[in-house]
Amino acid sequence: MNLHLAIIFVLLAGTAWASSGIAVQSFFQHSTRTPIELTNIRMILSSILIFIVAWRYGGIRKNFRILNRWRGLWIELVIYGIIGIMLMQYTYFAAIKFGSAASVTVITYVYPAMVICWTSFAHRKIPPAGEILAVILAIVGVFLLVTEGDPSKLSVSIECLILSVASGACFAFASIYPKRLFALFDPYFLTAIGMFIGGIATFPFLPDLNWFEFFKPDVIFYTLWIIFIGTTIAFIFFNAGLKYLSPEIASVSATIEPVASVVISYFVFGTTFGSIALIGIFLVILAIVSPVLIRK
Numbered sequence: 001m002n003l004h005l006a007i008i009f010v011l012l013a014g015t016a017w018a019s020s021g022i023a024v025q026s027f028f029q030h031s032t033r034t035p036i037e038l039t040n041i042r043m044i045l046s047s048i049l050i051f052i053v054a055w056r057y058g059g060i061r062k063n064f065r066i067l068n069r070w071r072g073l074w075i076e077l078v079i080y081g082i083i084g085i086m087l088m089q090y091t092y093f094a095a096i097k098f099g100s101a102a103s104v105t106v107i108t109y110v111y112p113a114m115v116i117c118w119t120s121f122a123h124r125k126i127p128p129a130g131e132i133l134a135v136i137l138a139i140v141g142v143f144l145l146v147t148e149g150d151p152s153k154l155s156v157s158i159e160c161l162i163l164s165v166a167s168g169a170c171f172a173f174a175s176i177y178p179k180r181l182f183a184l185f186d187p188y189f190l191t192a193i194g195m196f197i198g199g200i201a202t203f204p205f206l207p208d209l210n211w212f213e214f215f216k217p218d219v220i221f222y223t224l225w226i227i228f229i230g231t232t233i234a235f236i237f238f239n240a241g242l243k244y245l246s247p248e249i250a251s252v253s254a255t256i257e258p259v260a261s262v263v264i265s266y267f268v269f270g271t272t273f274g275s276i277a278l279i280g281i282f283l284v285i286l287a288i289v290s291p292v293l294i295r296k
Contacts, residue, residue, distance in 0.1 A: 009241030011256045013234045018260035020230020021101035022268055027222040028097050035093035036205050041214055043199030046231040050192035059186030084174035086198030091167035099160030102265035106258045106281050107164035113138035114172035130291035137287035144280030187239045255285045
């Protein structure tokens with residue numbers, strides 16, 4: 001795969017993830033199902049599909065042999081599956097239920113700033129100038145987005161804001177914690193087993209779960225889009241492209257998701273933002289790429 005095709009794959013993955021948020025918002029407008037129920041079906045069915053991809057590439061037996069050899073890795077997988085994947089998706093869905101997919105996606109993308117802060121704290125060193133700028137831009141950008149420049153009011157609900165930030169924190173955790181796991185396991189296998197573990201962890205909170213509710217005529221399109229396009233296809237494209245990209249190029253390519261979410265929300269829901277909020281969105285996007293641009 002050449003560089004340009006790899007970039008296209010990552011951009012398509014980001015667009016698919018953005019479209020998933022739009023589908024989630026549409027789903028909640030047509031269904032009374034809860035975010036935890038949607039998290040359950042998305043993770044269980046998507047994990048099965050990604051397991052098939054892992055099997056196709058011969059990663060199943062090899063990875064289970066690793067787990068049989070070092071069984072303590074199961075604990076790390078459980079932590080990754082519950083905190084890094086399940087809670088990240090649940091808080092994201094719950095935030096959308098209280099707000100709009102575009103706002104939630106942009107706020108969630110403060111996670112690179114969280115990663116920078118945690119890495120600096122863990123290594124007890126001051127981050128480079130580009131990373132400090134990224135943190136400042138992210139904070140100011142989200143402030144402008146959620147207040148539209150007026151600290152006395154919020155343009156999104158407090159529940160949406162808290163859950164979006166929580167989703168970003170889980171996203172940051174998922175970016176840091178599994179580095180050693182990705183060095184040991186095939187990325188498709190790790191994604192699939194993390195999703196499966198996270199999906200299993202939701203069952204105790206779902207005493208009356210009925211999957212047939214997700215396949216009613218008025219919501220089946222959104223359910224299938226979330227599972228196939230917004231999860232399975234997105235992860236396959238992202239992993240396929242990321243294999244051939246440097247972290248710098250991948251970081252720049254990641255900005256497509258908040259941009260795509262804002263654009264798609266405008267055409268699907270007519271979601272608009274004031275000029276101050278748009279500046280905030282721009283600053284969040286700039287925060288993602290500023291460390292790379294300054295380093296260059």
